[in-house]
Amino acid sequence: MTAARSFLFADAARDRVRADLDAIDAALDRLRETSTDMVGNSFRVELTERLEHHHRVTRGLTYRMFAEMADPPDGAGHLPGGPGVRLRDALATRLRLVPREVTRRFKVAARITPSRSITGAIIAPELPVLAEAVESGAVGEDHITEVCKALDALPPIAAHEKATIEATLVGHARTQDADFVADVGKRIADTINPDGLFDDAHRKRQRGFTIHTQGPDGMSRCSGNLDPETRALVEATVAAVRPGHHVPDAGADVVDGATDTRTGAQRMHDALKLGLRAGIGSGSLGTHRGIPVTVIATTTVADLDQAAHAMTDPDVPMPRPARTGGGSSLPMRDLIRLAANAVHYLAVFDDHSDRPIYLARSKRIATADQRIVCHARDQGCTRPGCTRPGYQCEVHHAPDWSAGGTTDADSLYFACGPDHTLVTRGHATTTVTDDGRLAWSIGGAPPTVNPLQRDADLHPRPSHR
Numbered sequence: 001m002t003a004a005r006s007f008l009f010a011d012a013a014r015d016r017v018r019a020d021l022d023a024i025d026a027a028l029d030r031l032r033e034t035s036t037d038m039v040g041n042s043f044r045v046e047l048t049e050r051l052e053h054h055h056r057v058t059r060g061l062t063y064r065m066f067a068e069m070a071d072p073p074d075g076a077g078h079l080p081g082g083p084g085v086r087l088r089d090a091l092a093t094r095l096r097l098v099p100r101e102v103t104r105r106f107k108v109a110a111r112i113t114p115s116r117s118i119t120g121a122i123i124a125p126e127l128p129v130l131a132e133a134v135e136s137g138a139v140g141e142d143h144i145t146e147v148c149k150a151l152d153a154l155p156p157i158a159a160h161e162k163a164t165i166e167a168t169l170v171g172h173a174r175t176q177d178a179d180f181v182a183d184v185g186k187r188i189a190d191t192i193n194p195d196g197l198f199d200d201a202h203r204k205r206q207r208g209f210t211i212h213t214q215g216p217d218g219m220s221r222c223s224g225n226l227d228p229e230t231r232a233l234v235e236a237t238v239a240a241v242r243p244g245h246h247v248p249d250a251g252a253d254v255v256d257g258a259t260d261t262r263t264g265a266q267r268m269h270d271a272l273k274l275g276l277r278a279g280i281g282s283g284s285l286g287t288h289r290g291i292p293v294t295v296i297a298t299t300t301v302a303d304l305d306q307a308a309h310a311m312t313d314p315d316v317p318m319p320r321p322a323r324t325g326g327g328s329s330l331p332m333r334d335l336i337r338l339a340a341n342a343v344h345y346l347a348v349f350d351d352h353s354d355r356p357i358y359l360a361r362s363k364r365i366a367t368a369d370q371r372i373v374c375h376a377r378d379q380g381c382t383r384p385g386c387t388r389p390g391y392q393c394e395v396h397h398a399p400d401w402s403a404g405g406t407t408d409a410d411s412l413y414f415a416c417g418p419d420h421t422l423v424t425r426g427h428a429t430t431t432v433t434d435d436g437r438l439a440w441s442i443g444g445a446p447p448t449v450n451p452l453q454r455d456a457d458l459h460p461r462p463s464h465r
């Protein structure tokens with residue numbers, strides 16, 4: 001796919017690319033200013049088709065850039081954000097993309113662009129037919145997704161067989177929509193998948209479980225692929241939650257089955273909750289960064305007090321949810337239910353001082369209060385723009401500010417592993433602000449705090465009281 005590209009020296013290439021992009025911008029400006037009130041719908045269809053094609057060609061070029069950035073033919077070069085800043089983060093910041101989208105693009109790009117071996121020899125792309133279709137703008141993002149999905153779902157087969165299937169799928173992608181391609185993929189899989197072709201390694205690759213972004217109602221959609229063993233465990237747990245058993249809020253573990261109105265899906269959900277609670281409550285999950293694996297939630301005295309009243313008095317509104325160490329919202333009602341089951345570590349913070357005034361814990365937890373303080377004060381990584389929650393963070397020591405030089409909680413802050421490395425390697429420096437937060441300076445930029453740490457910085461909320 002690269003054969004037709006002529007070689008240019010750096011300056012000439014940059015000038016030409018900029019001039020071409022300027023020409024495109026100018027043409028788009030004109031397009032935006034041109035009235036299409038009287039052109040007729042058949043022309044609008046023609047226009048839409050061409051815009052879709054442009055979009056696909058642009059996307060193909062984008063993938064080329066991602067592939068080149070991941071493995072630059074001219075060496076690494078400089079990155080926006082200074083040395084030590086990871087490419088993924090620099091791109092996410094500059095393009096304002098969520099990091100997982102940047103990661104996704106790198107992954108797709110790696111599959112449809114040639115790579116180089118250690119000796120410098122060019123290796124053909126993993127998916128050469130798809131690569132050509134992407135570069136020419138013949139297929140769109142949804143086609144790419146379905147072709148990759150269909151190929152990844154295949155059992156282990158010979159390379160030439162896989163290449164034939166790739167050609168078939170891409171052939172359809174050039175003339176049909178993505179649903180059609182997905183359907184073809186399923187039928188091919190059915191014809192070449194007699195029983196027994198799937199092995200353990202295949203299942204290992206395919207296994208996965210994703211909890212999607214938490215909705216405004218506090219609910220989270222899940223999707224995934226369970227291996228047979230996990231499914232067997234879930235099935236056994238669901239059996240324990242058969243009608244009449246472990247009904248939430250029923251007051252007893254077993255009630256009359258006829259009064260249990262839960263659907264099968266609701267019982268499956270309750271079974272998962274029961275199993276996880278039992279697993280965490282057993283203490284057999286070990287420790288996580290010094291704290292026995294448990295649910296960490298932070299809230300304030302005022303909110304907790306209000307919640308306690310709201311549980312019995314319908315006139316009192318429920319306060320805002322607590323925050324978990326995983327970065328999600330936990331409504332007060334759920335927090336109190338969790339606490340009742342004694343599988344919790346609850347940190348309560350005063351509204352004004354941001355210092356812990358009450359720590360309730362299950363007995364087996366020793367002293368990990370400093371880390372809990374970080375959970376409540378920082379909530380997650382303190383590097384500006386980083387969204388990693390507290391469970392994924394290490395404790396960073398900011399000695400400059402600690403008055404006595406002790407490891408008081410005031411001198412300990414959360415930083416995720418990669419960002420902590422930025423500091424320890426000297427690519428970033430940290431200072432403590434007057435109000436006790438950790439400010440980061442990266443690449444000589446002025447120190448800033450992570451606005452994600454406090455809700456009040458993002459969106460001031462009215463007082464509940």
Ligand SMILES: [Zn+2]
Pocket residue numbers: 381382383386387388415416417418419
């Ligand atoms: Zn981070």
